[in-house]
Amino acid sequence: MISFKLTEEQEVVREAMHDFAKSAVRPIARECDEASKLPDAFLVQAAELGLVSTQLPDAFGGGGEPRSPITNAIVAEELAWGDATLAIAMLAPAAFAFAVADQGTEEQKRELLPRFCADVPAAAAIAFVEPGPTFDALLPRCVAEPKGQGFVLSGVKSFVPLGDRASHFLIVARNNGGLDAFIVPREAEGLSVSQPEKNLGLRALSTATLTLERVALPGAARLGGAAGCDVRKLLAHSRAGLASVMVGLSRAVLDYAVPYAKDRVAFDQAIAQKQSIAFRLADMHIETEASRWLTWKAASELEKGGDATRSAHQARSYAAEKSMWISDQGVQVLGGHGFIREHPVEMWYRNARTLGVLEGTVAL
Amino acid sequence: MISFKLTEEQEVVREAMHDFAKSAVRPIARECDEASKLPDAFLVQAAELGLVSTQLPDAFGGGGEPRSPITNAIVAEELAWGDATLAIAMLAPAAFAFAVADQGTEEQKRELLPRFCADVPAAAAIAFVEPGPTFDALLPRCVAEPKGQGFVLSGVKSFVPLGDRASHFLIVARNNGGLDAFIVPREAEGLSVSQPEKNLGLRALSTATLTLERVALPGAARLGGAAGCDVRKLLAHSRAGLASVMVGLSRAVLDYAVPYAKDRVAFDQAIAQKQSIAFRLADMHIETEASRWLTWKAASELEKGGDATRSAHQARSYAAEKSMWISDQGVQVLGGHGFIREHPVEMWYRNARTLGVLEGTVAL
Amino acid sequence: MIDFELSAKDREVLDKLREEALVARRYARFYDENEHEFPPDELPEAAQYPSIFEMMAGRTGEDSGMGVMSMLITMAQTWGDYSVRMHRGKGGLGNAALQAAGTPEQKTKWAGLTLAMAITEPGCGSDPSRVQTTAVLDGDEWVVNGEKIFVTTGCRAEGVVVWATVDKSAGRGGIKSFLIEKGTPGFIVAHKEKKLGIRADDTAAYVFKDCRIPRSNLLGGKEDVPKGNSGGFKDVMKTFNMTRPAVSAIGLGMAEASLDFTREQLAQSGVAIEYGSGLHGQSAVAEKFLRLETLYEAAKLTILRAAWLADGGKPNNLESSVCKAKTGAAVREITQGCIEILGPMGVSRDHLLEKWFRDVRITDIYEGTGEIQRMITARALLGYSRAELN
């Protein structure tokens, strides 16, 4: 039955996350961007929210609540409303942990999941993106050759979040014809992790480039073991996650532009009273809504465990295009003030353009 | 040197063509559309303009003026301002004749060109388009197999203008790997010309579907004879021609929408005083201008005889997109009146969408 | 809980309706090319198809709300054709107004009539406050004078709900709606419009010349003219809260038909569409199609959102405008884009795509243009009054 109704718990979570975004995220977003740095204190504070552990099995120290992509979509939107960069920093480990919980072998779960339920949870990330001008999520250059009982991994991954602190990476690679994901510890021989990349946006995410020179891995490093894993499912969870972040960013822009436009006077009227501005704000609202509903639809399909490849693709591509457009219009509504760093809009404009080229990094 | 200056002759031609479009074309456009018929009287009247003959060599009875794609672009825009359908009907034979004059053998010129210099010039057309959902100008399905000294032509062409009266068709087909064009008389064995097609727009053009069932042709039927011809050049001339027609259509919409919007009152103001309408009209003007300059650039490259493939592609694709958008906005500006056939805008909307899928049909 | 999956029951109903719609579609071209003809109240095949009421019997709380369901039903029907129906239900826009604003007596009295809605006048488009048609009380009768245009199904309707002012000085406050039955002296159907699309759906122009109707034909019965410029007008506006989503659904059903036709044609030509890939794994055509398909999905969800709110008894004025603004633009882009993809085939009248392109165009115009919808959206967003943003 068609319903847009949040459960009571979801209403509570949304409010809590919004408060956190407002009080703990938004206030430090600019300084993190200018410094291109994630404050450790913030990550500790964020850990207390239990974003990762709550939905992990209690057998491994988790909260034992069932994984809920819908709830996670709501969480991601609220946190990203505060700041997309910090939201991804908070959610990246969950992407890794959920992948293991969902598709890992018992052994993989036993070894890895407890780390995310510790007081100071582990940092980890999924590595989907690759450098180079023709990156496509389903056509990675990174390759795994079977060797004996194990694999040898070669290739380059970029835009891996938390590169400065992640203990494990989940690396997507070709594996004779198909796709697979491999759990690679930071200290693996042949893996080199670059200094934080310098990028247009999401500057505080301290993303890294991973270079894999014939990294030898045991067979147990393959997510799902002998059975392997469903990379398209990882991708769908990730795309819906990115879409949620984009919706949060779009809403932030709109919430900032509306009062500005009502306040700002030109030609003896608030610019918001001019149709060209008013109608644009209307379209910004319309597209934020539409993006959210597409994201919720993907999340709800994921929650039911069906194949959400299509709805997740739709949510991400639509939200990417619209969040780009909305942040661009946000700059335009603010005019010169949209171009200077005294206001957050120019940062959102950079973050939107950067988000739009990502895969992986987060998941619902 | 960069210049947008028309020659004095071009200024004169433009004025003459505009007067003709205003007095002889626009007034009958609607009835021709409703009747899906080209009045013979109109074609006779149009012939007196000598659009085709003027730029054909005097050796074949022509005016002997050098072919001028720039002048032809100006002519096409003005006529299409009157009506795109009637403009194409007037210009289609020129596309055929110019192709022969430009790339034909002496023999082909001697046989065909005089027909276009007669008091009642011949009707003829280039057949580029093919039916089917994946038509691409450079990937025709129509094929010519060499046989003895000649060729055997098989395939289907659609949207061939003047199908009800053309005496000759220039048919584009694959010819071992490459592309060629073949002169096919209407009565050729194996060629069947359909009844006028029923289409969304350009209804009065009486386009036909040509079915070629192993049409046997002498080697001399191949445009350019043994040397063959440059189909990309035909395509470039045609695309620049279509772009000119689209520019004329766009200007017609704007010229109609502006006074309407100044006249129409809503919420105690002319709707043209509302930014959402005023700025849209501004964009309609801006895009009409931009389309015209792209078209002139392609025309000027064609006039110099260089390879205009790129500029012609740009002119056509841009003008197609913008004329579609402009006519769509024209309907919106008129509101309910844009949807009823008492006003020409709904016809222009249909014509724009139809023009956008064409290749061939006209040329500069 | 958030859910976008239809119940088995609803799925079954909608699937049946699409079967039916596919049959109705056979007649679509005929009524498009023969503008003077009216589609019949029942198609020859009607006997084999149950009425919607039979199909809907036995729905429970597990199924979607009626508002949501009626949007999906509308889409399923227009997916077949804009005008041709297996069973043509009675009732036009005027009946919605009657339901929304009529008194119980009025609802029962006129229940059986198909009612059109006459708002627009030659001088006024989307601005109802400019209504010039007057209704003057003379004893126990209203005397109506004025002209109306763009009256949907105005020719075949048995009656009409007419907007008229009882007090011009009161502006919007003076606007009331009146029910006038066909055949009433002074009620002239002036002519039938020739249109770009929806040609089987008649659009009439009316003239009222000293047309006398009973005092009781004032919809809602409230004769007093409220101070300020709202009141009676607001009642009238109520009508629009479900018609905006409904009109959006009408357009989107045809947009969906266009996408389905295009997908089919591409598949037959071996053009593959890959949902996993990004820009670098796609052909230009596939990428373009994916964009249009996503746009369809986005618009659909805004419609369902507006309807779902109504089902929950929540205000949906903003969302009704959001979905109409979004869908009105989307259906144009989708049908234009499908034609671009299929090229010459797309503009041929041998197929219905070109008709869908023409038919959807009205949905961004009637029941309030896209501009009006953005105005309403912006006012809500900015907390502006009509005076502050117009």
Added chain:
Amino acid sequence: MIDFELSAKDREVLDKLREEALVARRYARFYDENEHEFPPDELPEAAQYPSIFEMMAGRTGEDSGMGVMSMLITMAQTWGDYSVRMHRGKGGLGNAALQAAGTPEQKTKWAGLTLAMAITEPGCGSDPSRVQTTAVLDGDEWVVNGEKIFVTTGCRAEGVVVWATVDKSAGRGGIKSFLIEKGTPGFIVAHKEKKLGIRADDTAAYVFKDCRIPRSNLLGGKEDVPKGNSGGFKDVMKTFNMTRPAVSAIGLGMAEASLDFTREQLAQSGVAIEYGSGLHGQSAVAEKFLRLETLYEAAKLTILRAAWLADGGKPNNLESSVCKAKTGAAVREITQGCIEILGPMGVSRDHLLEKWFRDVRITDIYEGTGEIQRMITARALLGYSRAELN
């Protein structure tokens, strides 16, 4: 005769300038990452490159007009970088104003100075008529008071042309421009803005506190306040007729650089671009690139059109707004689109594409936002006065 081909001479000049620009580009990232630094007046390699004046020597009537040529020169330079130049020519926006509105004496007196232009104030954006800065005549001196923001090159300029009102009651008619040299008591450079892009190009905020300047520093010397709201203001506006195309060219040069970089990267990855084909012969990436390239070409031609009119001494107020509206939007779409095509590589600061994306953004804002340009375009198109359309 209509012609879009450059003369051999002009081609040669522009080719040389691009060589030079490519060298300047080496320094682009440094000044972007080190916002506090000023690019030098001459780069280390300067000796090897002739000045523009030397290069331009010997041009004839066979070559393009100076207006057109200067647009192409601007594009060639910003194709290298927004701020870094091999030889930094003296002169800012203020010098253009001096040329347009100054008296002969003023032109000679201040010829040597680099002049910024101070128009915007904290309270007024694109609406100059709201200027609050005042200039009051006291004996033989003007006393200037007020604040200015977004003063381009305001820190390094040696002087500034300031808009101030001598009579608020006269509205736009009361606005005059004054030349104030750095170091004049009461002229304070308050701070330097941190920006999204064009970081090497300083943007200053000024404060004027009882700043006294000679009576002769009134640009143009006309002290009388014309009736109605035009006059002096119109003189001031003259400045904009070539700066709008120039600002458009600044943005488009960077958009072209983005396209060239993207084309190169795609070519290296074996992505072919076919100009003959339609939708069905292209990959999604190639089709997207073609669209952006065409958009670039379209915008470029609107700039050349506006400049060509000026060369012919024809009014180009409308065309200046047309080209700026078109280009301001085009450069955003082009740089955004190139990043989308190249994906992660596009947002990496290892390449300049992400910088071009940031740098071009200002060109749809300063010298009149895209909205203002559409307003001017619409007024001309509709024959509306400022009062009729605002």
